[in-house]
Amino acid sequence: MKVKLNQDLCEANGVCVQEAPEVFKLDDDDVLHVLQTAPAEDLRAKVEAAVRLCPRNALTLEE
Amino acid sequence: MVEYNPFDWKHHDDPYPVYRALREEAPAYYNPEHDFWALSRHEDVIAAFRDPETYSSGQGVTLEPMPDDVTAQQLASFLAMDPPKHDDVRGLIWRRFTRRRVKELEGPVRALATLYLDRIAGNGQCDFIQDFAAKVPMDVISEMLDVPEADRDQLRHWADTVVHREDLQDIAPPAAVEAGMNLLQYFGAHVMKRKAEPKGDLVDDVVHAQIDGEPLNDIDTIAVHFLLAIAGNETTTKLLGNALYWLWKNPDQRKLVEKDPTLIPGWVDETLRYDASSQMVARTLTRDVEVHGKTMKKGQKVALLIGSANRDDRVFDDPDRFDVRRKASATLAFGHGTHFCLGASLARLEGRICLEEVMKRIPTFDVQPDGMKRMYASNVRGLSSLPIRF
Numbered sequence: 050m051k052v053k054l055n056q057d058l059c060e061a062n063g064v065c066v067q068e069a070p071e072v073f074k075l076d077d078d079d080v081l082h083v084l085q086t087a088p089a090e091d092l093r094a095k096v097e098a099a100v101r102l103c104p105r106n107a108l109t110l111e112e
Numbered sequence: 113m114v115e116y117n118p119f120d121w122k123h124h125d126d127p128y129p130v131y132r133a134l135r136e137e138a139p140a141y142y143n144p145e146h147d148f149w150a151l152s153r154h155e156d157v158i159a160a161f162r163d164p165e166t167y168s169s170g171q172g173v174t175l176e177p178m179p180d181d182v183t184a185q186q187l188a189s190f191l192a193m194d195p196p197k198h199d200d201v202r203g204l205i206w207r208r209f210t211r212r213r214v215k216e217l218e219g220p221v222r223a224l225a226t227l228y229l230d231r232i233a234g235n236g237q238c239d240f241i242q243d244f245a246a247k248v249p250m251d252v253i254s255e256m257l258d259v260p261e262a263d264r265d266q267l268r269h270w271a272d273t274v275v276h277r278e279d280l281q282d283i284a285p286p287a288a289v290e291a292g293m294n295l296l297q298y299f300g301a302h303v304m305k306r307k308a309e310p311k312g313d314l315v316d317d318v319v320h321a322q323i324d325g326e327p328l329n330d331i332d333t334i335a336v337h338f339l340l341a342i343a344g345n346e347t348t349t350k351l352l353g354n355a356l357y358w359l360w361k362n363p364d365q366r367k368l369v370e371k372d373p374t375l376i377p378g379w380v381d382e383t384l385r386y387d388a389s390s391q392m393v394a395r396t397l398t399r400d401v402e403v404h405g406k407t408m409k410k411g412q413k414v415a416l417l418i419g420s421a422n423r424d425d426r427v428f429d430d431p432d433r434f435d436v437r438r439k440a441s442a443t444l445a446f447g448h449g450t451h452f453c454l455g456a457s458l459a460r461l462e463g464r465i466c467l468e469e470v471m472k473r474i475p476t477f478d479v480q481p482d483g484m485k486r487m488y489a490s491n492v493r494g495l496s497s498l499p500i501r502f
Contacts, residue, residue: 104452
């Protein structure tokens with residue numbers, strides 16, 4: 050699975066960081082970073098929740 | 113058979129049993145009297161939010177029809193627009209509401225909170241809504257909109273009147289229409305004045321805005337002000353009142369917050385989940401949609417029940433428990449997707465700072481339930497009066 054971030058939509062609400070801190074990080078300037086663009090399979094549930102709950106639909110998942 | 117009627121004042125005393133019955137018995141509910149559908153499960157509400165092409169905001173986001181001669185966009189600006197125009201107009205002012213930008217307001221918001229709390233701290237009692245919760249948010253948004261101090265009480269009165277509904281009435285009462293007109297007129301004059309007086313603020317961003325090389329017309333310019341004056345005010349006031357009430361109602365949670373103030377942001381978010389200020393937003397269907405074996409027809413309105421989605425046990429464990437330590441990231445209190453609340457970070461900041469100062473300055477507050485009064489609207493939930501002693 051591959052995580053894609055649309056930086057234009059992201060508004061740094063940090064929901065993904067709560068759902069999957071292994072994969073997402075907000076820096077001090079509130080810019081979101083995807084730490085692992087191809088996370089391991091055991092993180093799937095967390096990453097799917099992050100994608101589903103992103104308030105701005107800024108994340109997508111590709112297989 | 114479950115009935116959901118947001119125009120019935122009785123419904124607002126405790127809407128949550130009705131929501132539960134809707135989720136279990138009628139997840140695609142139709143109200144024949146008022147001709148609208150309601151979606152109540154978290155997954156259905158979020159799916160609708162994700163699909164603005166089908167669930168349009170263009171006819172406004174309330175179930176009530178607009179008064180004659182007024183369009184939804186005239187009052188609700190980008191709240192009542194679909195992409196791409198929605199994105200263009202929201203985008204004009206977004207930079208003023210980013211998390212980073214909002215953090216800079218921490219000092220000014222705290223100064224306002226302490227100002228009003230200092231005024232009442234020696235009195236031993238107050239109306240938490242009228243004396244505090246209604247004041248701070250109006251001041252914060254007024255500073256952003258450059259509304260002079262002398263005008264703010266009048267504006268707040270008009271804003272309260274605009275959202276008020278009479279029992280069992282599914283249209284805006286004449287007083288609400290009149291207050292709306294007064295607000296439009298006020299901001300009309302305000303915008304004209306500010307066109308000639310640049311100050312480098314949010315108002316400039318709107319009055320001198322260009323979208324694709326075209327200036328924003330006066331109607332749209334005024335509408336942005338109208339929307340912010342109401343949205344920046346009503347729901348945050350209700351958030352503060354609901355937060356204080358539910359902490360008082362749950363002494364175990366109050367002990368936790370008293371012991372550990374870092375739980376205050378959790379208190380804010382749990383209030384927004386448990387008893388959201390914005391309970392429902394409406395959409396209008398652009399095509400027929402099949403859901404749970406029912407066909408919702410093109411042109412019909414659909415109520416998206418945020419207040420119900422936030423209590424869905426498919427998503428939240430023990431959802432009827434008020435728990436300030438809960439992970440509430442699935443909350444739909446601020447909506448979801450394109451229309452996600454522009455002021456979410458600001459509302460959370462105001463909530464946190466106001467409640468921090470409350471816990472410092474009047475920590476012994478005791479609610480006097482006999483004097484409590486609820487405000488009535490089909491979509492906004494909260495109190496108009498919350499007497500406390502301390």
